[in-house]
Amino acid sequence: MxxxxxxxxxxxxxxxxxxxxxxxxxxxxxxxxxxxxxxxxxxxxxxxxxxxxxxxxxxxxxxxxxxxxxxxxxxxxxxxxxxxxxxxxxxxxxxxxxxxxxxxxxHAQLQARVFYTRQGFLPHGEVFEEAGIAHQHMRRVLTGAAQIDNAEEAVAITTAVVHRARRQVWIHSRQLDPGLLDAPPVLEALRRFATARHDKQAWLIVHDPAAIAQAGSPLLGLLQRLPSVFRLRQPTDPIDRALASACLLNDAGDYYFRLSGQRFDGEAGLSLPARSRPLQDGLRRVWERSRECSELRAIGL
Missing domain, CATH: 3.40.630.30 (Gcn5-related N-acetyltransferase (GNAT))
Known part of the structure; x- marks a missing residue:
């Protein structure tokens, strides 16, 4: 400020x-x-x-x-x-x-939706007019977890978790979640996180580097430009490779967990370290058993 x-x-x-x-x-x-x-x-x-x-x-x-x-x-x-x-x-x-x-x-004016999204407010319902200006109803759960039901809410909570991170972000995603991690508000939040003055670190666990390279995600370019911030590993343990879930969390006690990485619906919480810490411990164990994903580092893939 x-x-x-x-x-x-x-x-x-x-x-x-x-x-x-x-x-x-x-x-x-x-x-x-x-x-x-x-x-x-x-x-x-x-x-x-x-x-x-x-x-x-x-x-x-x-x-x-x-x-x-x-x-x-x-x-x-x-x-x-x-x-x-x-x-x-x-x-x-x-x-x-x-x-x-x-x-x-x-009630957020449409041009201010991303501002509120960054602080954990999720869009709800249709756009409506108030005082002659288009608005979106938004809400933020303060006690317990929130249920994420659709792509719009998924993008909003993902943006919030990245924006609210202090120094650390953890991402477990099979193929960098097309439609989510490459959504413009999320990409901007990741860019801001990675280029801030203080030391930042993002740990990404991905399962299919070949598919990621072939898709050419906009996020991949950011990861390649800032290798000191974004670290990539691929699971090698058969149990880890079979994981179908997806998870995003930060060091502020925020998380977004999906039982199926192919879907947007899941559970999210802000400032809930009692829930996010076990998820982070699990990702750390997977990380330690995984290999460095160097093939996604080469510019021009």
């Missing part, structure tokens, strides 16, 4: 003007939302967060309504891309978690 930015929960009566000043500039002035829709009866009942710059100027706002919906997320144009929105969102998620709520929901 930008240096000097502070995000805090604020009382609505005392900070009403500051909150609405940010929201009015974003929603009314910039997005042409009718002014009478910007303020509603839920404002006095909601939890509000406010982001301020180093000199105290309000630059971002958001709220959590009593029914568990995050909304009115607004960051001034000059402050976008500096982590302000993510800090606001995480502050509201933590409020909901502290209250023991099982999930939080939100």
């Amino acid at each position: 930008a240096t000097g930015i502070q995000v805090e929960i604020v009382p609505y009566p005392a900070q009403r003007d500051a909150l609405h000043r940010v929201r009015h500039r974003v929603f009314v002035d910039e997005q042409q939302v009718p002014a009478h829709l910007e303020i509603d009866a839920l404002d006095p009942l909601s939890v509000h967060v406010l982001a301020r710059s180093g000199d105290g100027t309000p630059v971002g706002a958001g709220r959590l309504t009593p029914d568990g919906r995050i909304g009115r997320m607004a960051v001034l144009a000059d402050w976008r891309g500096h982590g302000v929105g993510e800090a606001l969102l995480l502050a509201l998620v933590e409020v909901a978690r502290a209250r023991g709520w099982p999930e939080v929901t939100l």
